[in-house]
Amino acid sequence: MALNNLTPADGSTHSRKRVGRGQGSGMGKTASRGCNGQKSRSGYKIKRGFEGGQQPLQRRLPKVGFVSRVTKPYTINVERVKAVAELAEITMDSIRSVHKIAGSVSKVKLIGAGAKELAAKIKDDNITFTGK
Template structure:
């Protein structure tokens, strides 16, 4: 085996289809494009979603809103829920112990007038307060 006699594996390559090279080639005259029409012309390119003039499916179906992948925090008003304000150390787990939250809640924001005073008690990066 040497570099001068390397060949691809049998069946791995195909001959190029040479169109428009005369009647004897079997692919002359219309060059495998059929008869007349838009598809037979040079420069033809179909637009994405084009359905031959029929209203495309992305225009026929109703549009539904926007779903942000950024998780919005669950807001808790500490003026109304006193158990959260009375905690010694505020973490996500300690809030879940005194206030009923679903398992899907990963971030909590404490709001209300007393929320600013609780900033020193927070020991978890998933719990924030209003910054005003």
């Protein structure tokens, strides 16, 4: 056995289809491309989503949804939530101890009339206040 004697197994390979080589081959004239038209031409390429001139589905349906990548802070009105205003030191942990906040919340903004007075108590960078 040598490399020059290797051949594929019988029936495992097929000869290449030679199109456009005469009527006798069975693939002459239109070369198995059907009749005339855009699809029978060389270089034909259909656009993605093209539906033969009909309005494509992605243009027929309304645009829906938008998800902002900017995370908005969770707002707490200190006039309504008195427990936050009464804290000695305002951090994320201390706010969570007196007010129910989801675990996914990473930033808090204090709003309301008394928010500016609480600025000295804030000890966390993720907590801000409105300065009105």
